[in-house]
Amino acid sequence: MSIHFNVPSTVIAGAGAVRELAPQLQRRGVARVLLVTDAFMVSSGVVARVSEDLSVAGIAVEVFADVQPDPSEENVLAGFQRLQASGAQAVVALGGGSPIDCAKVISVLPNNPPPLSRFMGRHKVPNAGLPLFAIPTTAGTGSEVTKVAVITDTARDVKMMMLDAHLLPAVALVDYELTLTMPPALTAAVGVDTLTHGIEAYVSRQASALTDPLALSCIRLCGEWLETAWREPAHRAAREGMMLAATQGGMAFANSSVALVHGMSRPIGALFHVPHGISNAMLLPTITRYSIPGALTRYATVARVLNWARSADSDETAAQILGEGLEALNRRLQIPRLRDHPKLHETRFRSSLEKMASDALASGSPQNNPVVPDVAEIVRLYEAAW
Numbered sequence: 001m002s003i004h005f006n007v008p009s010t011v012i013a014g015a016g017a018v019r020e021l022a023p024q025l026q027r028r029g030v031a032r033v034l035l036v037t038d039a040f041m042v043s044s045g046v047v048a049r050v051s052e053d054l055s056v057a058g059i060a061v062e063v064f065a066d067v068q069p070d071p072s073e074e075n076v077l078a079g080f081q082r083l084q085a086s087g088a089q090a091v092v093a094l095g096g097g098s099p100i101d102c103a104k105v106i107s108v109l110p111n112n113p114p115p116l117s118r119f120m121g122r123h124k125v126p127n128a129g130l131p132l133f134a135i136p137t138t139a140g141t142g143s144e145v146t147k148v149a150v151i152t153d154t155a156r157d158v159k160m161m162m163l164d165a166h167l168l169p170a171v172a173l174v175d176y177e178l179t180l181t182m183p184p185a186l187t188a189a190v191g192v193d194t195l196t197h198g199i200e201a202y203v204s205r206q207a208s209a210l211t212d213p214l215a216l217s218c219i220r221l222c223g224e225w226l227e228t229a230w231r232e233p234a235h236r237a238a239r240e241g242m243m244l245a246a247t248q249g250g251m252a253f254a255n256s257s258v259a260l261v262h263g264m265s266r267p268i269g270a271l272f273h274v275p276h277g278i279s280n281a282m283l284l285p286t287i288t289r290y291s292i293p294g295a296l297t298r299y300a301t302v303a304r305v306l307n308w309a310r311s312a313d314s315d316e317t318a319a320q321i322l323g324e325g326l327e328a329l330n331r332r333l334q335i336p337r338l339r340d341h342p343k344l345h346e347t348r349f350r351s352s353l354e355k356m357a358s359d360a361l362a363s364g365s366p367q368n369n370p371v372v373p374d375v376a377e378i379v380r381l382y383e384a385a386w
């Protein structure tokens, strides 16, 4: 079977990469953009800095800063209205995964009318949209290099996963200097999301010769730099390492796939509004232990690449070390268990288990896991992780 591999046509990575935005827009003859971002990016001054750069270059900017965490269908449609009113020729996304995902869907709407539910699933966006220029400010979701967007359908409490090459940014500007002020709790949440991307891309049934090296490098960089970035926010080498990990993890999982952790994590986010990286982290040790029998050697390799197991350890020993190591990592990064998370209430959690399990299966991600569970097994795994 042939390998399909999609990444942005241009990725510019490194200190100061954000200053390449105006030249990249000019190369493509863009004179007017919609900048999709959130209130934090406005208050932190980054939006003003980017807008100023564009104005100096003669590019008109309309700012849409109303994106919420876990962006909803309403967010996207409001941004689309602004796009139409502004006459923008391209979309710029600035922020974490939420603004970038929101911008992806806004950018395709001119040529693919709503409702958004018709884009849910794989390859459901028929036509290309406006060119998208993505600038991540967390490290991260990797959304700047992926063809995936997750938009919440608030009426049904479902996170709609959309995967289509038409959602792919044309240009990603990956500047780790934008992450130097990220607080430790956010660094932990997005960093464990990155590690989960690397691990799930590597153990996925869709893993390939083009995604494995990226996934393993992502995992290695997380092992080297995640805890340093968490302890010392201004540590430049750690921030650069985590930004590269996020980008590589994104390239890997978007062309392999995520698996059971992401599948079970999205329903927790949709119902309880737990940040994406945290809900992944809380599930990762339990799901890893469950999945090891389906990909023992690969999980053992992950433990060795993280430098947690030695090359002399047997695969069984290394994989066991991985499960314990992921739990210990959560404790060191002060990520709670599900039962201790302030947004999770036991009664509602237990009464939602059937819905969460069937929504998880319906997303398609669990089917790429080394061990594929049914609804009853997913319910048991939620209970085990609790």
Ligand SMILES: [Fe+2]
Binding pocket: 141, 193, 197, 262, 276
């Ligand atoms: Fe993720």
